[in-house]
Amino acid sequence: MRRVRYESTGGPLFLEEAPVPEPGPGELLLRCEAIGVTLPVVRKVTEAAEPIALGGEIAGRIMAVGSGVGRFRVGERVTGLCFGHGYADFAPVHETMASPVPDDADAVDAVALVRSGLVALGALSAARPEPDETALVTAAASGVGHLAVQLARTRGAARVVGAVSDPAKSDFVRALGADDVIVYGQDDWGASADYVLDAVGGDLLTPAVAALAPGGRLVAYSSGGGTVQAYDLIVGAKSVIGFQTARTARGEPELYERWRRELWRLHADGALKPSVHGRFALEDAAKAHAVIEGRENRGKVILVP
Structure with a gap:
């Protein structure tokens, strides 16, 4: 699979081939359909002393599940927060950080709406x-x-x-x-x-x-x-x-789920309209980061593998 990585503070970001990860206990392995680019990740790339895994918000279809997973099954679509390498074709999400995506919903809309x-x-x-x-x-x-x-x-x-x-x-x-x-x-x-x-x-x-x-x-x-x-x-x-x-997701999952349902309801009613500033290919991750760094975005910036 492809994933985006960098080797020193400030980049540059580049694509590399890497093995498809195995889901750990409680984890879901997603084929990524959309990946959100966030200011905290961009800041870490430019400021952290050591390179980090480019994680964040992803949406996609479950391809495999780890031991102990009870809420989701292979084939379902979810969106959630990846703490590992999320700028990739496949990425893991812990089930406590995952939310289901309606069958008729676009993955880009799901990332723009749910996590943010x-x-x-x-x-x-x-x-x-x-x-x-x-x-x-x-x-x-x-x-x-x-x-x-x-x-x-x-x-x-x-x-x-x-x-x-x-x-x-x-x-x-x-x-x-x-x-x-x-x-x-x-x-x-x-x-x-x-x-x-x-x-x-x-x-x-x-x-x-x-x-x-x-x-x-x-x-x-x-x-x-x-x-x-x-x-x-x-x-x-x-x-x-x-x-x-994250504290709410782990400590109050029922509240977290109520919030998720409220977001989709407001979206369906037309009261909440996510805006996507731009969709970038994985190989253009550096351009997506530049939009965030330059404070140019109006709405969400998305990577689409």
């Missing part, structure tokens, strides 16, 4: 949204962010504000349903948000906390790190909540 949607919906749920509140979503044009903008409205937000890195993304975010768009670097975001869903972290945490109304909540789910000053929270009785999808 689970992150967006989980972060939104962590914010404990109330009807008629104001939501602020950072990285609002990203694979997760563009779904979070739409989901905030389905959960009753009266006003949704999207924050982006480039004003050229404003029309895209407004078309998703955002009432206003702000651009990183503005001195005063002036959002008075009841909650912020933050996928960026780093230096952006300070203006994001400042944009919260008194009693507001910031949900942090980025891989970008960053520091929040305790005083900035105390004076406005604000709070910061950390969210990680």
Whole structure:
């Protein structure tokens, strides 16, 4: 089979021939139909001290199952998170991280909707949204962010504000349903948000906390790190909540499944529309990474073997 690999920090990425992996205990072996490209993986390629396996979101048909698998069978289609080599023709997914894909659903739509949607919906749920509140979503044009903008409205937000890195993304975010768009670097975001869903972290945490109304909540789910000053929270009785999808998938599988069903229902009803920025062949993985690195994407970036 083919897979994408690199040998030193920063790349370059290249295709190589590798043996088809055997599924381990509790694992499903998928023939990959679509692979999501994410900012955390791109960051690791450029920043990690040692090369990593290019894992992430994949969708495909189950070709083999490991010992102890009880929820899925060979031939079924699923989407899930691969912690090994996911940029490949075949890749393993643990069954606890897998969700079924409807027979009539496109694999690209499944990757764009389910994994990113689970992150967006989980972060939104962590914010404990109330009807008629104001939501602020950072990285609002990203694979997760563009779904979070739409989901905030389905959960009753009266006003949704999207924050982006480039004003050229404003029309895209407004078309998703955002009432206003702000651009990183503005001195005063002036959002008075009841909650912020933050996928960026780093230096952006300070203006994001400042944009919260008194009693507001910031949900942090980025891989970008960053520091929040305790005083900035105390004076406005604000709070910061950390969210990680994997923890829910492993610790609360029933909730994880309810979220998955809600995503497909909203998609079927037309209330949630995943956007795909581009589809790239495996051999063009470096081009897909460049789109993410350059913050060019409007929606999800996908590899299609």
